[in-house]
Amino acid sequence: MSALRQARGWLSAKRRFQFVATCTMVIGLTAACGALLMLPNSVLPKIRAVVPGDAGLVATDPQVPEVRRLMDSYGKVVAEPVVTGAGKVGVVLGHPARSGDIDVLAGELAAATVAVSALWGSNWSQAPVVVVASSPAEFAALTHATGAVPAEVAAATVADPFHPGSQPEGQRVVFGPEAGRRLGADGLRTVLRHELTHIATRAVTVDGSPQWMLEGFAEYTAHRSTRQPVAQIAPTLIARARTGDLPADLPADAMFEPAGGQASLAYEQGWSACAFIASEFGEPALVNLYRQLATGPRDHAAVDRVIRESLGVSGEDFRTGWRAWITARSNEAA
Structure with missing residues (x-):
């Protein structure tokens, strides 16, 4: 027991216990790291990069x-x-x-x-x-x-x-x-x-609202900051425009159905209509028009009325300007 008391006294004097504990920890960690370095890469787990502050x-x-x-x-x-x-x-x-x-x-x-x-x-x-x-x-x-x-x-x-x-x-x-x-x-x-x-x-957004606006607006947002060429965003639309085949009207809702075979063209036409609005009338006008048209189903005349009230142009003039915009983009992409 005297030997045990002497050991306790030695460890407590001058904070020797903390010193010994620290040395033991350092030796243990060094040995563990050395063992990991000796392992083959196939045994080690894959480590994912962690962004500082993302933990937890x-x-x-x-x-x-x-x-x-x-x-x-x-x-x-x-x-x-x-x-x-x-x-x-x-x-x-x-x-x-x-x-x-x-x-x-x-x-x-x-x-x-x-x-x-x-x-x-x-x-x-x-x-x-x-x-x-x-x-x-x-x-x-x-x-x-x-x-x-x-x-x-x-x-x-x-x-x-x-x-x-x-x-x-x-x-x-x-x-x-x-x-x-x-x-x-x-x-x-x-x-x-x-x-x-x-x-x-x-x-x-109310279900049944014009799909050209709902999907076209989402497509416009998706491509807005990507700097992709127009011919890459709307390849079918641009290819047709180069031959003079321009859309007669805004795409009908039925065109967006996957089973119809026209969905890709419909999305491109919807995107181009929204891109035209943003280019000619400004993005705030595009957002406002979305809010006005997303309130439920509307027939052709009702859409034209909202366009006139929101953009200050008739539906006919809107479509004429849209087709001219498509033609200009197709000429630039040529």
């Missing part, structure tokens, strides 16, 4: 736990939280097999959120929930689809039932399992901005 982030939207529970039945869930501005945190969810798509979308989410807000305004959640489905069945479950989803659909937005004018809840963007392979990284970024536009505008 939690997505702001309260629907995330329920979405994760739904996705759990389709496999392990990977979550990438992203600070999107204004103190909000969005998230990209998926499965390990789609890690490449998840990384692309997570890397774009903050910039896409800012881009949408720059045009539309900040009166929306700004904490997007983005999901990459692993199969058609999971895509259907996440979008509440009741029938077969057309293969042409790369992504979709969904929201819980709500009253127009109120802030929607349960909104999310869902990408199909083949979206990354079909679209590539640039295509994923563009579609993300398009779908986020639908989320941002949903509170003022």
